[in-house]
Amino acid sequence: MKKIRSLGGSVGRTFLTWKALSSFISLIAVLAFFYWQVGDILFNKSIVRGSILDLGVNWAIVAMPVAMLMISGEFDLSVGSVYALGACGIFKLFQVGLHPLLAFVIIIAACALIGLLHASITLRLGIPSFITTLAGMWFWRSVVNAMWQYTPTAPQSAINYFDNVFGVRLGGGWFYSKFLILVAIFAILWIVLERTPFGNSIFAAGGNYDAALARGSKPDRTKMVLFVLTSTLAGFAGVVSATSAGATMTNTATGLELYMIAAAVIGGASLTGGVGSVEGAFLGTFLLRYINTGVIQMGIESKWFQGIVGVVLLLAAVLNRNFRRRVIKRFT
Amino acid sequence: MSENDLLRCEDIHKYFGKVHALEGVDFDVGEAEVVGLVGDNGAGKSTLIKVVCGIFPPTKGKLFFKGEERHFSSPQESLQAGIESIQQDQALVEEMDIKRNFFLGREPKNNAGLLDVRKMARESMNGLSDMGLEIRSPDVEVNELSGGQRQGIAIARALHFNFDLIILDEPTNNLSIKESKKVYDYIRELKRNNLSAILISHAIQEVYPVSDRIVVLRNGKKIIDKAREEIEMEEVENAIIGDIVEEGETEHLMM
Ligand SMILES: Nc1ncnc2c1ncn2[C@@H]1O[C@H](COP(=O)(O)OP(=O)(O)O)[C@@H](O)[C@H]1O
Numbered sequence A: 001m002k003k004i005r006s007l008g009g010s011v012g013r014t015f016l017t018w019k020a021l022s023s024f025i026s027l028i029a030v031l032a033f034f035y036w037q038v039g040d041i042l043f044n045k046s047i048v049r050g051s052i053l054d055l056g057v058n059w060a061i062v063a064m065p066v067a068m069l070m071i072s073g074e075f076d077l078s079v080g081s082v083y084a085l086g087a088c089g090i091f092k093l094f095q096v097g098l099h100p101l102l103a104f105v106i107i108i109a110a111c112a113l114i115g116l117l118h119a120s121i122t123l124r125l126g127i128p129s130f131i132t133t134l135a136g137m138w139f140w141r142s143v144v145n146a147m148w149q150y151t152p153t154a155p156q157s158a159i160n161y162f163d164n165v166f167g168v169r170l171g172g173g174w175f176y177s178k179f180l181i182l183v184a185i186f187a188i189l190w191i192v193l194e195r196t197p198f199g200n201s202i203f204a205a206g207g208n209y210d211a212a213l214a215r216g217s218k219p220d221r222t223k224m225v226l227f228v229l230t231s232t233l234a235g236f237a238g239v240v241s242a243t244s245a246g247a248t249m250t251n252t253a254t255g256l257e258l259y260m261i262a263a264a265v266i267g268g269a270s271l272t273g274g275v276g277s278v279e280g281a282f283l284g285t286f287l288l289r290y291i292n293t294g295v296i297q298m299g300i301e302s303k304w305f306q307g308i309v310g311v312v313l314l315l316a317a318v319l320n321r322n323f324r325r326r327v328i329k330r331f332t
Numbered sequence B: 001m002s003e004n005d006l007l008r009c010e011d012i013h014k015y016f017g018k019v020h021a022l023e024g025v026d027f028d029v030g031e032a033e034v035v036g037l038v039g040d041n042g043a044g045k046s047t048l049i050k051v052v053c054g055i056f057p058p059t060k061g062k063l064f065f066k067g068e069e070r071h072f073s074s075p076q077e078s079l080q081a082g083i084e085s086i087q088q089d090q091a092l093v094e095e096m097d098i099k100r101n102f103f104l105g106r107e108p109k110n111n112a113g114l115l116d117v118r119k120m121a122r123e124s125m126n127g128l129s130d131m132g133l134e135i136r137s138p139d140v141e142v143n144e145l146s147g148g149q150r151q152g153i154a155i156a157r158a159l160h161f162n163f164d165l166i167i168l169d170e171p172t173n174n175l176s177i178k179e180s181k182k183v184y185d186y187i188r189e190l191k192r193n194n195l196s197a198i199l200i201s202h203a204i205q206e207v208y209p210v211s212d213r214i215v216v217l218r219n220g221k222k223i224i225d226k227a228r229e230e231i232e233m234e235e236v237e238n239a240i241i242g243d244i245v246e247e248g249e250t251e252h253l254m255m
């Protein structure tokens, strides 16, 4: 009995001190609100698969590394443009007639190199990543606009090659197979952040750069890896998006970078680094998807999406700052 | 300067642009010796220490550690050689919990190659209680702890990993008298273990009680280097401010 109670206590404590608790609470609150407003319409198969998960998977693949980068004390505002480069770029290589796999490898490598470039400029020249990647956001978007017409096309056979991997309906039609890829990426990134020495160096790099340096935890190398990871996954998400939708546009994912930062912040990340979580960014992304879908279902004009995101972002930030501090004081 | 010095710095110069922060400083630390390094703000104490632990190289001068000439090019190299330094604001990551701070940069791995969180929790708590520091859980974030507890963790961490020389930059800065006393206890603990230490402070009262030798820097020059028994606290205090020791006198005070 005592054992059970102490187990219950430790589970409860783990839950209450969970870094992503406020994003979890926010998600529940938003779901409850929409349930109250529009009933179970948001929870049927086609909405969950099509409106929530489809775009949600593409977004979450980007939001998680963005959160890790923010924990290390850096930003990446270029993810929307790199996503577009991945999406339009792979279509271009399909057009040229490359084998789909070769096209994939080339695009992913290119996006990794872009991350390396951002990292080098930021870390070698000491330019804040906010500036470096803001420049990157505009530059890579221009590259996309200059190289392709508004709606790039690609041979259906090449698209199918990937759609057969990413776009298979599974789970009785509740989700596409790419959701499993997201789950795999989530698991890997969670372990990396929470259960490896490298993860420890991520928190240290953003929490106290000088201390990280003095302890030999190599904060610059850590940031470099994260810039590359973020760009690579942004490009990958673009590829997933274009091939599973079968279409893309040169202005796809415009403004994505700020939603990714919002997802990370809702998930407990701070703009000053040192805190945050992978699962928080994951939950934060789906929170955004639910708000997006919910306002449309409510029949209020979708213009209100951004307004509500703003309010939720603020609430989550307040929760993270005040509520979490108090809970931790009581329960650790 | 004896043959078996642990650390020996010879004629260290450091320029920051045109600022001559260190003007030919000779500085040494013996085995199992605690040296109090004092001087007014801006005297060059931190700069000297940063040269010693490889944060930046000296403009000129030589550095010997355990009898070998060394050129540390990063804090990691000096750490590996056996120099632990606890710098102001550079010791701990506030948002991280105790166990993660304790093993930062030297994280243990389990069989699966992942972070051995259990070992980190167990050994960090053992390290703290060995020093008489009781904290309720290894999961407590550092920003919840007092200044004295933080110094305690940093010193316990240093003790856990073997080192030969520990450098404490203003270890009792911002601490209450009670907490400062605790830190002195930790330092005496170091001495009992025959370890060497450099204690840095702008106030002689902070280091005089526990130092074996007192070194005074002023405007980038060493003006006093004496065993504690050979010098009164007042004399050091005046030297720091610059009332008694005049330019001509500095020569014979250097040894
Ligand atoms: N990174 C730096 N760049 C330029 N000047 C510096 C730097 N670090 C220290 N100084 C200068 O060197 C002198 C000695 O500083 P410091 O070693 O920090 O003194 P202390 O630690 O004794 O207070 C001061 O004049 C300070 O302004």
Ligand SMILES: [Mg+2]
Residues within 6 Å of the ligand: B045, B046
């Ligand atoms: Mg100083």
